[in-house]
Amino acid sequence: MTTGPRLSLLGVAMLAAGAAQAQDVYFSQAYANRQADNPAWAGLVDDYSATLSYRDQFPQLAGSFQTVQLAADWRLPRPGLHHALGILISQDRAGTVGYTRFGATAQYAYHTRLTRTLALSGGAQLGYGRQRVGYDNLTFGDQYSADGTYTGASAESLAGFPPVNYVTVGVGGVLYAEQAWLSVSGQHLNRPDLGFRTQAGLPLRLAVSGGYKLFLQKAAGAGKGEVHEISFTPTLGYTRQGGSQRSEAGAYFLADPVTLGALYRNLSSPDLGTQHVVAVVAGIAFGDLRIGYSYDVGVSQLASDLGGAHEITLTLRAFDRVESAFRRLKRRNYPPPLVLASDSS
Template sequence: MYLGNKLTVKKLGILISCFLYFQLEISAQDIQFSQFYANVLYLNPAFAGSAHQTRVIGHQRLQWPRLDAKYITSSFSIDHFFTKTKSGLGLMVLRDVQGSNIISSTEISMQYSYELILTSKLAFRAGAQGTYASRYVNYSYLKFPDQYTVDGFTGQSTQEPFGHNTVSYFDVSVGGILYSDKFWAGVSVYHMNTPNQSFYGDASNLPVKTTFMGGYRFDLSPKNDRSRVQDDEVTLTPTFNYKAQGKSDQLDLGLYGIYHHLMLGMWYRGIPVKHYNKGLQNNESIVCLIGWKIRGLRLGYSYDFTVSKLSLGRTGGSHEINITYIFSKPPKKKKPIKKIPCPDFK
């Protein structure tokens, strides 16, 4: 089997092994989710408590399933809003496995947010996050070029030096969101303390990640339909999510629509006008979303169609599944609390 008539499967395996090895020594990049607004506590700590009720989110991403270097990321989060103090609290647990269990990481994060009403139509939320992270590497799964000959893999011991198997660190992040009943715009800054994540003891600091996000919701429901309830909404919402970390940056740009219970969306990921090297555009994927919502339950599935040169490797794209449940409260006579007009599949 060949890729581009030159790259055999054996050579591809060597390249992947080298890539994973050097990844242990350089500054890694954060995980990115296609359904970024569905996994809101990962997107911005200011979203903690944004549903103004108790919310539980389960999220999983499977990236490049046809390659040995596939990534499997699972997260679980729960958050709640406290009306008297206008504060939100959130807890998020994230587990990431890279390269067929070669490298894995576990993160436990706590978020706090505070809501400030600026005017009758404008509000602001500020949030902070503390994270304990632990990374693990299994060197026995790695294969290096000095273990190969013209006859293939020899199985002999490599001369490459190994470091520690585990490394742990504490991480600090902040975020803020400005919003009305039609639009929202926010920024989040992760890894403000640039923690050292090296397995070798040398400095390999996790670079600061800055994210800008926003959107505007168009209500397409009949204006005279006063009997309409939340599950009968018809809306169209363009959104963007720009991420910059170290030398890398990407833009998610697209829109999603809600028609009663059905949700459909499409995004483009990349910056086509930017070239990292000659002939190498910043194109990553096209993301398609389908979902269903009924009362407090949200279900979403998305698939990433790879459009970069990585598609030559037949990666299998990426799959994401999101399950969100918002616990309802008994109706009250007093004025309802203002809510962030974020995508309704959150």
């Protein structure tokens, strides 16, 4: 076998082991991808929304870790706007060997008011996952002649590993007011087995995050239900999964229709030690369409060598602000609307 395939096989073995041992994909645009963090976010910000995300991580490696995710949610109009449904579909791909992981998750959330200004959303989710490793795109030394000419199929055995199927369960809650929120979630409560040859459970993932939006200016626009704002939003987050943990602090500045942000992330694991990453975020809104882009910059040596990450999000969303104001004036038992750092990214 040539050196290239050996390195590819080693890379996929490491990635497969990492997937089996602990690490879910994380997004730098966390609030644009909030359903991946906590099922209680379903239907909480908009009447409905759909977000398509793409993340290309470690681009300096041969065969970077790429993730495509589609998230959608819908707040049911009856009874009482308390119920919401969500769906999350993702595809991860890594390495030239062809490691892939597919996931599909159904979510449900219930929103209720605790006081006139404080509300709670509780959510649960059930997901299906499938991961596999394929060797079809590898070439070996016996497929080439001495002058480098391709000669045909290899005699190497390419049986590989059988696919792994699993089910995962998660729950979460979001305590929120109109300008502030606190999110707590637990994923993989059943610790599903992701091992290819031996049993390897996916550890429980616990996450806590929160933020506060400070309005510097907020005024009604010329259009129906339009609101123009200038705001500053600091955020904090902490995630622990297995022996690894991630803490982060961010700040976002919104001046309709543009959002700019920066995020510092501290990653700690037994295998890689402590890594430091800074992500810069930019977003713009065109009516109900939101476009966001972020780039991770590795501050630590290893994180820098791996090449950071690119991330793009496209969001289509709708929220009836006029109806929301009417509900508040009538003092009905509906939760207040929540505004996030990602409202325009």
